[in-house]
Amino acid sequence: MKHVNVGLFVPHNGCPHQCTFCNQRAISGQSKQVTPSDVDEAVKIAMNNPDSRGGEIAFFGGSFTAIDRDVMVGLLKSAYKYVENGSFKGIRCSTRPDAIDDEICRILKLYGVTAVELGAQSMSNEVLRLNRRGHTAQDVINASEMLKSYGFELGLQMMTGLYGSTDEDSIETAKNIIALKPATVRIYPTVVLENTELAKLYKSGKYQPETVDSAAELCAKLLLMFNEADITVIRTGLHSGGDVEGEYLAGAYHPAFKELCEGKIYINKAIEYIKENKIPQGKIIIYVARDAISKMTGQKRCNILKLKEMGYDAKITADSKTGKYQLYIIRNEEL
Numbered sequence: 001m002k003h004v005n006v007g008l009f010v011p012h013n014g015c016p017h018q019c020t021f022c023n024q025r026a027i028s029g030q031s032k033q034v035t036p037s038d039v040d041e042a043v044k045i046a047m048n049n050p051d052s053r054g055g056e057i058a059f060f061g062g063s064f065t066a067i068d069r070d071v072m073v074g075l076l077k078s079a080y081k082y083v084e085n086g087s088f089k090g091i092r093c094s095t096r097p098d099a100i101d102d103e104i105c106r107i108l109k110l111y112g113v114t115a116v117e118l119g120a121q122s123m124s125n126e127v128l129r130l131n132r133r134g135h136t137a138q139d140v141i142n143a144s145e146m147l148k149s150y151g152f153e154l155g156l157q158m159m160t161g162l163y164g165s166t167d168e169d170s171i172e173t174a175k176n177i178i179a180l181k182p183a184t185v186r187i188y189p190t191v192v193l194e195n196t197e198l199a200k201l202y203k204s205g206k207y208q209p210e211t212v213d214s215a216a217e218l219c220a221k222l223l224l225m226f227n228e229a230d231i232t233v234i235r236t237g238l239h240s241g242g243d244v245e246g247e248y249l250a251g252a253y254h255p256a257f258k259e260l261c262e263g264k265i266y267i268n269k270a271i272e273y274i275k276e277n278k279i280p281q282g283k284i285i286i287y288v289a290r291d292a293i294s295k296m297t298g299q300k301r302c303n304i305l306k307l308k309e310m311g312y313d314a315k316i317t318a319d320s321k322t323g324k325y326q327l328y329i330i331r332n333e334e335l
Contacts, residue, residue, distance in 0.1 A: 005055040006046045006088070010034050010075070012063035020131045020163050020197040021190055023247060033071065034059075036078035043082050057082065059093040062119045065108070066099035076111035083112040090114030094157070098135040100143035105150040116147050117155030117186070122162055122169065123176040130164035132197070137176070144180045154182040155234070160218055161190040161210035161252060163201060167218050174222050178229045185226055186235040189215035189252035191244070199249055212260065215252030220264035227325060236261055259299060265325055266296040267303040273329050274312070281311030283332030290318035296327065 011033065043057065057079040064072060082088050092115035093108070100118070108116065120140040122128050128136060140156070147154050156177050160170045177185060192202045192209050201207035210218070219236055226233050237257025238244060244253065254260060270286055273279075284307075288296045296316050297304055307314045315332065322328070 004046050004049045006042050006057045008034050008039060008042055008057070008059055008075075010059050010061040010064055010067060012061060012067055018197065019133055020201065021159070021193070023193040023196050034075060036074050039075060039078040043079070043087070047087060053087060054089050056114070057088050057091045059091070062094050063096050063099060064093040065095040065104045073107065073111070076107070076113070080111040092117065092153075092155075094119060094155075096135060097139040097143040100146055102146070105146060105152070108152070109150060113152065115153035115155060115183075117157060117184070118143055118147075119157045120173070120177065121157065121159045122165060123158075123173040124165065124169045127162050127165045127169055131162050141180065144182070148181075153184070154180070155184040155186070156180065156182045157186040157188065158222075159188045159190055160215060160222070163190075163198060163207050170218060170222065171225075174225050178225065178231065182231060184232045184234045187219055187222055187233060188235075188238055189219065189257070191238050191251040191253045192249040193244070193247040194249055195247065202250055209251040212252045212254050212257070216257070216260040216264050219257075219261045220268065223261055224265060224325060256299070259295065262292075262295040262325075263298040263303055266292065266327065267298060267306060269325065269327055270296070270303070270307065270314075270329065271310075273327065274310075277329070279312075279329060279331065283313045284315070284329050285332055286314055286316045286327055286329050287319040287322055288316060288327045289322045289324065290320065292322075292324075292327075293318060 039057070046055070059075060059079075076091065079088075079091050083090060091111065091113045093113060094117040097118045097120060100116075118140060121131070121133060123137040123140065125136050144154055144156070158170070158173050158177060160167075189210055190198070192198050192207075198207060202209060223233055223236065235258075238253055240255045266288065274284075286296055293316050298306075304314055304316075313332075319328075
């Protein structure tokens with residue numbers, strides 16, 4: 001059963017670190033601080049859905065433990081009563097790596113927080129400096145270890161295509177994140193939004209953003225890395241909504257970005273399989289998991305068309321024994 005979660009965006013008004021890419025109002029569609037009554041209202045609406053029981057109340061925004069302490073505790077108290085009465089299983093939040101210490105961990109534990117996501121973004125100190133993150137890679141390591149020592153489920157977020165970053169930096173960041181053994185990961189290709197420092201760099205020609213295609217190729221590699229490490233990727237690509245479309249200037253934004261990435265994975269795997277097994281041109285059948293048929297097909301049948309250009313007339317069929325990102329191919333004539 002898929003549970004209904006309650007998500008509340010908590011802006012950090014007056015944040016001392018203005019990251020190059022940040023435009024919270026565009027991403028969230030709001031700048032007003034959330035109040036305990038907002039929590040109550042959102043939870044009550046969600047509870048009208050019978051699938052809400054067993055879900056989580058989530059405080060997003062990337063700096064939850066760095067906001068005013070009284071505000072944070074007030075929001076946690078408002079949410080915790082719904083955990084205590086069994087309406088929701090727990091609370092999760094996202095925050096900065098340099099906003100975690102023993103006192104914060106004790107407060108989060110006291111009010112039923114079960115999972116904490118850290119906005120690592122990069123594990124390159126130079127990339128972090130260029131993008132004005134205000135923390136170091138060591139801060140990510142320290143905060144991750146502390147959160148795990150308190151028993152929180154650890155989530156880490158990373159970004160590709162940051163100012164001054166390369167694909168190799170992103171691969172190294174993924175390797176360092178894997179070493180920290182988080183339960184979950186989010187991957188966000190950088191998007192250039194109006195009213196950001198990155199927009200100025202882009203307009204001046206000092207920053208060249210990723211294209212959707214190049215970001216999808218890179219993120220396909222990252223998805224495979226995390227899958228092999230048994231780490232769940234719960235988001236790939238900036239979510240639609242807020243005023244992202246209205247403020248968008250450039251970069252890898254696509255409302256179905258993860259589907260693009262997984263389509264890349266499957267076509268790359270298919271081509272590799274064909275080459276390794278020396279499958280001659282002609283009619284072929286590609287077997288994948290049932291929920292991967294559309295991914296192997298590709299958006300607008302792009303993967304089928306690519307194979308057609310290579311001389312292969314492909315039919316895609318489900319095989320329940322085929323796992324995630326796995327496939328095998330036979331010649332159609334063999335049936």
